[in-house]
Amino acid sequence: MGNETFTDQYRLGKAELRAANGILFLLLLPVPTSVGRKRKRKETKPRIQKYISSLGIKMSSANNSQTVIKCKAAVAWGPGEPLVMEEVEVDPPKEMEIRVKVVCTSICRSDVNQWENKAQADIFPRIFGHEASGIVESVGEGVTEFEVGDHILTVFIGECQNCRHCVSGKSNMCQKLGLERRGVMHTDQKTRFSVRGKPIYHYCAVSSFSEYTVVHSGCAVKIGRDVPLDKVCLLSCGVSAGLGAAWKVADITRGSSVVIFGLGTVGLSVAQGARLRGASKIIGVDTNPGKLEIGSAFGITDFINPETCSQPVQQAIKELTEGGADYSFECVGDTGVVTTALQSCCDGWGLTVTLGVPKSKPEVTAHYGLLLSGRTLKGSLFGGWRPKSDLPLLVDKYMNNEFELNKLVSHDMPFAIINQALDLMRENKCLRCVLHM
Numbered sequence: 001m002g003n004e005t006f007t008d009q010y011r012l013g014k015a016e017l018r019a020a021n022g023i024l025f026l027l028l029l030p031v032p033t034s035v036g037r038k039r040k041r042k043e044t045k046p047r048i049q050k051y052i053s054s055l056g057i058k059m060s061s062a063n064n065s066q067t068v069i070k071c072k073a074a075v076a077w078g079p080g081e082p083l084v085m086e087e088v089e090v091d092p093p094k095e096m097e098i099r100v101k102v103v104c105t106s107i108c109r110s111d112v113n114q115w116e117n118k119a120q121a122d123i124f125p126r127i128f129g130h131e132a133s134g135i136v137e138s139v140g141e142g143v144t145e146f147e148v149g150d151h152i153l154t155v156f157i158g159e160c161q162n163c164r165h166c167v168s169g170k171s172n173m174c175q176k177l178g179l180e181r182r183g184v185m186h187t188d189q190k191t192r193f194s195v196r197g198k199p200i201y202h203y204c205a206v207s208s209f210s211e212y213t214v215v216h217s218g219c220a221v222k223i224g225r226d227v228p229l230d231k232v233c234l235l236s237c238g239v240s241a242g243l244g245a246a247w248k249v250a251d252i253t254r255g256s257s258v259v260i261f262g263l264g265t266v267g268l269s270v271a272q273g274a275r276l277r278g279a280s281k282i283i284g285v286d287t288n289p290g291k292l293e294i295g296s297a298f299g300i301t302d303f304i305n306p307e308t309c310s311q312p313v314q315q316a317i318k319e320l321t322e323g324g325a326d327y328s329f330e331c332v333g334d335t336g337v338v339t340t341a342l343q344s345c346c347d348g349w350g351l352t353v354t355l356g357v358p359k360s361k362p363e364v365t366a367h368y369g370l371l372l373s374g375r376t377l378k379g380s381l382f383g384g385w386r387p388k389s390d391l392p393l394l395v396d397k398y399m400n401n402e403f404e405l406n407k408l409v410s411h412d413m414p415f416a417i418i419n420q421a422l423d424l425m426r427e428n429k430c431l432r433c434v435l436h437m
C-alpha cells in the first residue's frame, strides 16, 4: 500500500475504472459525498424516480409469475475463477417467493471469501451477491405482503415470523429462513437459475449478481419508493451488521471505551454506532495504514496498526484504556484476532462481539481465565436485527440523516465490470463497490 492514503487508493481505483469503462462509467460516477452533509428528504423522490427511469427498467404492473426470464448474471464456475457474464434462465417464483429486478448490489467481504473458498468447490457454478436493492417483478402463489413494483431490500437471513426464534423477540436466527449454506432455496432445496440447462447454485438464497433473482418473501423487506436504491443496498448486510452490533448486541453506553479490529464497512459502521452512542474512546485496529483517515471520519479517536505497533496490540489497548476496553469488536474474519479482541477488553464486564466470518481455522482458542474473570464473548449475524421487524426503522433513520451511509460507497460501477470490483476488494482498495445492474 506504500504511503498512499486510503483516499488516494479510492482515487486510483476510480481512475483505473474510468479508463476501463469510458463514458458508461462516467455516467455512473456518484455525486461526491461528505460526512455530515445533510440531505433533504423531500429532494430524494424526484432523484430516485429519475434514476430508475434512466436504468430503462420496463416494469409492467402484470404479475408474470409463470414465465421464465432470460437475463445476464455473473456466474462463478469455480472457486476464485473470474466471474463469467452468462445468459441465465431465471425460473418463475414458487409459492411464497418473489422474483426481483435487482437494481443495485454492493459487494461484501463475505461474497469474496466464499467465492475464493476451495473447501466448498462442490457448490459451483454459483451466483454470489447478497447486499442488494431491487423492484418486485412478479410474485408467487400465496404472497400477500408484496406487489409487483414494490421496492425492496434483500436479506441474507429471513424472518418467517412464526418459528420459535422469530416469535421469541430475542433472536434473528429464524429456523425456517436462516443462513442458507448449501446454495439452494430454503423451501425445496432446488435452484431457480440455470445456464444451458445446467442448474446454478445460489448464495445465501439471495444471489444478487444477476439482473433478476428469486428470493423467499421472508427474505425481502419493503422500502419506500423515495429511498435511494443505489445507497440503501448497503443496509442489506454490512452497515446494518455493524450498527446492530454496536446498538443492539453490545448496547454501548455513553462514555465507554471501544476497540474495533478491522475498519472495513462493517468495522466503520460499528465505529459510527459507538460514536452516536457517545463512546468516549474508540480505538481502531487495522493492518492497512490508510484506514486511519477514513476511520477518523467515522469516529475513531485512536489508531493502531498491529504491524508497526512496538508491543502486543492487547497490551497497547490496555494502556490506552486503563486496563482494557469496555467493548471490543472483531470485524476482520480471523479467529486469532477474536482471541486478541477478548484479551483487549477489561475483566468484570468486558464484552467482545464477533462479526467477522473466518476464512479458515474456525476454532477460537483463549485462556479460560479470560472468561472466568467476567468477560463475555458473543457472536452476531446481521447485527442481531430481525429484518422485517427492525430494518424499516434503520431505513427511516438513514432517510432522516441520523447516520452516514453514502460515504461508505467508495465506487459506483456498472455490473459489466464486476470482476474489477472483486479485485478492488481483494486488494483492500475499497469500502463498498456498488454495482448498477
Ligand SMILES: NC(=O)c1ccc[n+]([C@@H]2O[C@H](COP(=O)([O-])OP(=O)(O)OC[C@H]3O[C@@H](n4cnc5c(N)ncnc54)[C@H](O)[C@@H]3O)[C@@H](O)[C@H]2O)c1
Binding pocket: 108, 109, 110, 113, 237, 238, 241, 261, 262, 263, 264, 265, 266, 267, 285, 286, 287, 288, 291, 306, 331, 332, 333, 334, 337, 354, 355, 356, 357, 358, 380, 381, 382, 383, 428, 430, 431
Ligand atoms: N456478522 C455479519 O453479519 C457480517 C456481515 C457482513 C460481513 N461480515 C464479515 O465481517 C468481516 C468484515 O467485512 P467487511 O466487508 O468490512 O470487510 P473488509 O475487507 O472491507 O474489511 C476488513 C478490514 O480488516 C482489515 N484487516 C485485515 N487483517 C487484519 C488484521 N489481522 N488485523 C486488523 N485488521 C485487519 C483490513 O485491512 C480491512 O480494512 C468479514 O469477515 C465479513 O465476512 C459479517
Ligand SMILES: [Zn+2]
Binding pocket: 108, 109, 110, 111, 130, 131, 237, 238
Ligand atoms: Zn455481507
Ligand SMILES: [Zn+2]
Binding pocket: 159, 160, 161, 162, 163, 164, 165, 166, 173, 174, 175, 176, 177
Ligand atoms: Zn422464523
